[in-house]
Amino acid sequence: MNRKGLIIVVSGFSGVGKGTLMKELIKRYDRYALSVSATTRCPRPGEENGREYFFVSNEEFERLIEENGLIEHAGFVNHYYGTPRKFVEDKLSDGIDVILEIEIQGARQIKKQYPDAVLLFVMPPSAIELKNRLIGRGTESAEVIDKRLKRAKEEAVGIEDYDYIVVNDDLDECVQKVHQIIDAAHHAPFRNIDFINTIRNELFEL
């Protein structure tokens, strides 16, 4: 069974800890690569071009769209975000799973182009725990926290579009669980047609 590289879309409510989870996953296993999005928003203090995002101008972003250089893109609050195609396809052809941390509109665009893609939604253990994590960050105003919780209600409607959910309660356990879920997804027949056909042909040649 040859393992072929898959796109892994990871979504989840703001504050659920997706970022930390994905960083830890990449650190622990060498079969994953994290895609870096392009955005037209300005870098925040501590953010580095090419690490958190590729920071580009509106004109550069529009050129990327025209040249079919993005596999998905979406606009949020006056800014564009998108996933550069080249990095993703290079990694896939090396047999590496590429993690995209994007929202549901992007997830749907991806699934259309790459039906093999695995869609994973990270859940909090409870809504109150989500709120506590947002408050606990200590970096956001009550108004911003309310906005994020409002957005969570909207996002919760789309969870059934995902292939798997995972609960981020204990970070360590959750990282391992995500790894095992991705590995299991590799075992779906439609992601292994070549291997199945090989066995079929061999059976007829016996």
Add this chain to the structure above:
Amino acid sequence: MNRKGLIIVVSGFSGVGKGTLMKELIKRYDRYALSVSATTRCPRPGEENGREYFFVSNEEFERLIEENGLIEHAGFVNHYYGTPRKFVEDKLSDGIDVILEIEIQGARQIKKQYPDAVLLFVMPPSAIELKNRLIGRGTESAEVIDKRLKRAKEEAVGIEDYDYIVVNDDLDECVQKVHQIIDAAHHAPFRNIDFINTIRNELFEL
């Protein structure tokens, strides 16, 4: 996330080692129970009523069908085989996953009645390895081996109806893989509607 009991249908070519695999899975983890089928065929030497099969008469089998006492049944080579309903439903309501080792007709009947069911197909590493295992048993004539390989060709057509495939190369690794795949399947959103709705309701009550 409450873990609810699921039916796990396990199929695979004769000789692939499903039986050993399932026995080992049950021994290693206490969250699984193996369903015992009813059959009208005669016990073979060493087989015990209630362990390998429930051995019943044709009349008893037909009564079971009439009383809706079987969740699936099928006929092979002049004999009936079926899965008694009571054992399965008792275990499911205790939160235990019930393993059914059945063929594709039964698998399809199960999926219709229990859309939550997980369908797993056990593959050999190669067709020649399958043939070698059948020969290696030393218990079957060349004619029987040919029949089993012919049957494998027919069964191979239905593999895409399964949710997952797993390759039985190393027994130890395969048992662990099957366990992880079943665990991952528990994380599909449609198998966790209650938990997802709880989070949705909590978000609206914040």
